[in-house]
Amino acid sequence: xxxxxxxxxxxxxxxxxxxxxxxxxxxxxxxxxxxxxxxxxxxxxxxxxxxxxxxxxxxxxxxxxxxxxxxxxxxxxxxxxxxxxxxxxxxxxxxxxxxxxxxxxxxxxxxxxxxxxxxxxxxxxxxxxxxxxxxxxxxxxxxxxxxxxxxxxxxxxxxxxxxxxxxxxxxxxxxxxxxxxxxxxxxxxxxxxxxxxxxxxxxxxxxxxxxxxxxxxxxxxxxxxxxxxxxxxxxxxxxxxxxxxxxxxxxxxxxxxxxxxxxxxxxxxxxxxxxx
Ligand SMILES: C[S@@+](CC[C@H](N)C(=O)[O-])C[C@H]1O[C@@H](n2cnc3c(N)ncnc32)[C@H](O)[C@@H]1O
Numbered sequence: 430x431x432x433x434x435x436x437x438x439x440x441x442x443x444x445x446x447x448x449x450x451x452x453x454x455x456x457x458x459x460x461x462x463x464x465x466x467x468x469x470x471x472x473x474x475x476x477x478x479x480x481x482x483x484x485x486x487x488x489x490x491x492x493x494x495x496x497x498x499x500x501x502x503x504x505x506x507x508x509x510x511x512x513x514x515x516x517x518x519x520x521x522x523x524x525x526x527x528x529x530x531x532x533x534x535x536x537x538x539x540x541x542x543x544x545x546x547x548x549x550x551x552x553x554x555x556x557x558x559x560x561x562x563x564x565x566x567x568x569x570x571x572x573x574x575x576x577x578x579x580x581x582x583x584x585x586x587x588x589x590x591x592x593x594x595x596x597x598x599x600x601x602x603x604x605x606x607x608x609x610x611x612x613x614x615x616x617x618x619x620x621x622x623x624x625x626x627x628x629x630x631x632x633x634x635x636x637x638x639x640x641x642x643x644x645x646x647x648x649x650x651x652x653x654x655x656x657x658x659x660x661x662x663x664x665x666x667x668x669x670x671x672x673x674x675x676x677x678x679x680x681x682x683x684x685x686x687x688x689x690x691x692x693x694x695x696x697x698x699x700x701x702x703x704x705x
Contacts, residue, residue: 544649545573548584574629587616
């Protein structure tokens with residue numbers, strides 16, 4: 430069935446409020462066509478002919494319901510890449526890790542990629558940490574979480590298009606099995622074994638999350654309103670060990686959000702790195 434119907438404003442508002450209440454993601458009216466096209470895919474799969482009928486199917490279901498999972502798989506935006514904003518990973522190697530090691534005797538280092546998408550961020554962190562001699566013999570635990578189950582399945586598999594590693598520095602390529610013939614790269618177990626992925630909603634309570642030394646939460650705050658950002662920032666602060674680091678995306682900031690973090694520059698550059 431081909432659904433050509435447009436989502437009307439009333440339907441848009443139903444979905445907008447539903448998504449916002451459950452995930453914090455704020456769809457503004459100028460994103461109506463994007464939302465319509467995304468929801469339409471669910472209508473097509475279920476052979477439904479109206480947005481309201483679909484809304485009635487999901488409206489009272491829990492976040493772990495299979496259809497609700499599929500809905501949020503559609504309405505989240507998952508763009509990511511290996512070594513995205515690479516200067517932040519230089520700061521991770523040259524400032525963040527050395528300071529953590531200097532501050533405290535650490536046998537296990539816990540890092541959270543809190544909007545992990547397909548796992549490229551978590552595997553980038555793993556590769557960087559593997560190359561730091563001072564971390565030899567330490568237990569590295571990276572947790573990757575996301576609301577979108579589909580991207581997490583890709584993350585767990587660790588299989589990507591060969592084009593995705595074109596900007597990865599040569600010294601890190603040893604962590605990938607490269608299949609030139611089929612144009613596929615697979616993350617090796619050496620990295621995979623450091624990372625665990627699970628579905629987690631940042632607007633939920635953080636009781637199931639262990640204490641962290643570093644939290645990456647990059648390029649998801651842009652979808653949240655200030656008060657949602659503030660609630661999540663406070664929860665991150667509580668989850669961090671003393672002196673722990675919190676890293677935002679390069680176009681995001683805590684400016685204008687009342688918070689307890691200290692802003693840290695690296696080489697006099699603004700890399701959106703904060704410290705508890
Ligand atoms: C643009 S990606 C960012 C990926 C990666 N951090 C990066 O910077 O390359 C944003 C991710 O946030 C996830 N997300 C959106 N709302 C969320 C929520 N409430 N809880 C958990 N993850 C969420 C989306 O599913 C998406 O995969």
